[in-house]
Amino acid sequence: MIINSTAPATAAPIANDDQPIKAAYFWPEIDPAHARAAMRLDGTVTAPRLRHALVEAVAGVNQELSGWRQIRTAAGASQLAEVAAEQIDGESVLMQRWRRAVYATAAAELAERYRSFDTTGAGRQRADDLDSTADDLRADARAAIRAILAVGRATVELI
Structure with a gap:
């Protein structure tokens, strides 16, 4: 067994809603407090968890x-x-x-992560509602991205 004698690196300070998220070249910053209010999140979503969801959403939308x-x-x-x-x-x-695309993507991820683990009928219904909410939020994000790209919302195929 190897034991490292050096002290562990100091953990990064816990992020809070006051620190903006720098989105990368070209894209605007995200204000987590504004995102929290726009997404109607209560205190059950911690600042670090919200920040993680927003960072991932920014990366996905930017890509x-x-x-x-x-x-x-x-x-x-x-x-x-x-x-x-x-x-x-x-x-x-x-x-x-x-x-809107960033917030909806982040909210969809949070809705999935906060699914109820309750096995009662009410718990299953709540989980189903969250699935529907996450799907609706993803659709909102897709619509916002398609609007930026100036492409239609519907895909139509001739049969």
Whole structure:
């Protein structure tokens, strides 16, 4: 058995809702407190768990929009706010849709993680409701991403 005699590295400080999440080049920061309010989360979702869900959501949404971002940066935009778009309530609809995609993706993950483990009939119903909620949230995220990409919401095939 090997015993390491060096002290363990100090753990990173616990994140809280006051620290913004830097989303990466081009994309805006995410304010966890704003996300918590918009997603109507109560205190059962801890700040570190919310932050983890938001970081993962940002990464996923940014990955889906990476080709779109490359086109916009090639056209001269250095950040999402610089891309020409309609302004509603003082903000670009692209910014609003990107944030909606991130929040919905994070909320879907949290809904799945907070499923009830109760085996009673009421517990199963609650778990089914959370599954439906997670599916609806994923659909909201997809709709927001498709709106940014300016593609339709429906896929139609000729039979």
